[in-house]
Amino acid sequence: MSEKKRVKLEDVAKEAGVSKTTASRVLNHRGYLSKETIDKVHIAMEKLNYHPNSIARQLYKQETNFVGLIFPTVNNPFFGQLTAELEKNLYKKGYKVLLGDSENDPAKEEFYLQQLLEHQVDGLIVGAHNQGLPEYHHPNLPIVSIDRTVNKDVPIVSSDNYQGGIMATQRLIDLGCQHIIHTNGPTSLASPTQNRRLAYEHTVKANHMDPIVYYTKFSSSIQDKMLLFQRLFKEHPEVDGIFASNDIDASLIIKIAHQFNKKVPKDLKVIGYDGADSTRLLFPQLTTIRQPINEIARVAVNTLEARIKNQPTSKSLTIPVTFYKGTTA
């Protein structure tokens, strides 16, 4: 690695007898160039054992005005609204949106990431699982993450998950619940959404209760989740309050509760998380912690634009949540 890094683009340009700009244009296949120039640069690259470094190339690249969005799926109230708002904000700034639903397909995520490294997109906004994709370890790539820890160089935009976790748990306690359970995604998913769980654990402990958490898997289907929640009611028939880490899970829990003859909110109080537009239209009864989805999208796009323009950005942007009172808690 260190040997490769020592050879710079200007060395190649010098060896080829062309300007640095011309060498960069050859590397990035930009503009009209004679075959002679292209050959000279390629011969120089080979002679010096020069491997174009994506970061170096980036400094000379032309913009494509494409931005890739990598999220699990738009077939979901939260990600649907988030994607719609990201698209609106990106379009206003002159970017075109490449949509990359990635759920359960790391290969697809890697494909879009490769496009970034090859400069076919100017930047990425990501919120998919991204365990172990080596491409993310390039520093300074124009990437912004929503609710996912990618690496220390990628800014994260998220709602105030900890505040939301406290709001939800405290509400259940205030309503008199004594057996409060939390459901969340896998801890293996490096995500600030686990702060919802930490806030829950902190709040129930401070009220002398034991935290009990049920975890869904990343690959859980609706059926898998229903089985998990059935197990929850079998193992904890005393449960009288549930804080679910998203509204879809809260809806499933309410459905299963009916099977166990628990009336909501009389016997069981349920609070979700997200509060997306279509959820509030279709299920206005659901009490939930409402994420500022439109604001998250706006901040993420502004941050990405700053990254693309090599301007400094915050490493972490946390936006307050609000309590939405329905009738389920």
Add this chain to the structure above:
Amino acid sequence: MSEKKRVKLEDVAKEAGVSKTTASRVLNHRGYLSKETIDKVHIAMEKLNYHPNSIARQLYKQETNFVGLIFPTVNNPFFGQLTAELEKNLYKKGYKVLLGDSENDPAKEEFYLQQLLEHQVDGLIVGAHNQGLPEYHHPNLPIVSIDRTVNKDVPIVSSDNYQGGIMATQRLIDLGCQHIIHTNGPTSLASPTQNRRLAYEHTVKANHMDPIVYYTKFSSSIQDKMLLFQRLFKEHPEVDGIFASNDIDASLIIKIAHQFNKKVPKDLKVIGYDGADSTRLLFPQLTTIRQPINEIARVAVNTLEARIKNQPTSKSLTIPVTFYKGTTA
């Protein structure tokens, strides 16, 4: 127009002293070309008053592997699921998806359409309003429409709207409803979804009732729709059955019905249309006509691929719907 059409690309090539392939490459900015060649072709074009015709260019174009999706918004259970499924199917075939939410913005729709004409995308799948955009009148463009009449050359994929309209209306009649009202989008929107209304009108008339239809506008906000549905209940307090042309409207109607002290399904039976995954998760009680969304997406992508490859396609593809029984009717 007729004068322009008489000059062909081969005339330009002959005048410039280059091959037809080279002339086409100059037109489409493809490959490495000497400045001399480019100038010769441009001079010949000017001399002959040649205006590149998009259809002619298409015959020589290189594929970009981009497909544009133009729908009102992904922030909606139906369009969210449809977009997710279109993306899945397109990705499998090697296409990348350009997302173009167009709601209330004909300029945006036109922007994406221009990209097609300029060969920055290989094809479009559209389902937005598209009144009066002249670009759609080019024949033989690789466009597939979902639920919208674009022009006689663009294949339409849709659910069997007429069958769905009969199913819904007949169900309300079978349950004993005597004052059945239908809500739908604007008739100005050229769309086979108006067949839901035609089927409703046919069915109520056959049962000796008068059809009553309330129309939302294309630009109606949620607030506007709620005012419209309040007017419906004020003007027709006798209403005991409503067939809404989509599930979001059905949800709003149920919400307003509570304000008018109408219990669903006791006093009022409501049936929606769409039956998207997240609607059935969040509001499983809603009785609805379920569109085969995944199948619509699969058929649309296959049809678009055939158009891109200049293979013959059906002009209209209609896919059966199913009845989903909730508790609202």
